Amino acid sequence: xxxxxxxxxxxxxxxxxxxxxxVYQVETPEDAIKVIEELDRREDIGLIIxxxxxxxxxxxxxxxxxxxxxxxxxxxxxIVRERDPIRELVRxxxxxELKK
Numbered sequence: 844x845x846x847x848x849x850x851x852x853x854x855x856x857x858x859x860x861x862x863x864x865x866v867y868q869v870e871t872p873e874d875a876i877k878v879i880e881e882l883d884r885r886e887d888i889g890l891i892i893x894x895x896x897x898x899x900x901x902x903x904x905x906x907x908x909x910x911x912x913x914x915x916x917x918x919x920x921x922i923v924r925e926r927d928p929i930r931e932l933v934r935x936x937x938x939x940e941l942k943k
Contacts, residue, residue: 846888847865848867848892849882849891850868
């Protein structure tokens, strides 16, 4: 399985330097969700990495994505928030529905 990365310039450069090839630089949340939906349709992509900032911006739109999504801090550092993305990822992996 491959890893897809969607993010800003700084994030994508880092992952390209790390050797990943399915890396997409986006400028707007609208562009990002289009790329994420396209990666979700690909059977060879098992994980999509996005920035926390992008994850917060896209919010509920990401709940429709079946591929696992991991949010990582961007160049400004981690976002302090009430929800725990790791907990959500584990719950999705084991099939537990999250209540909103």
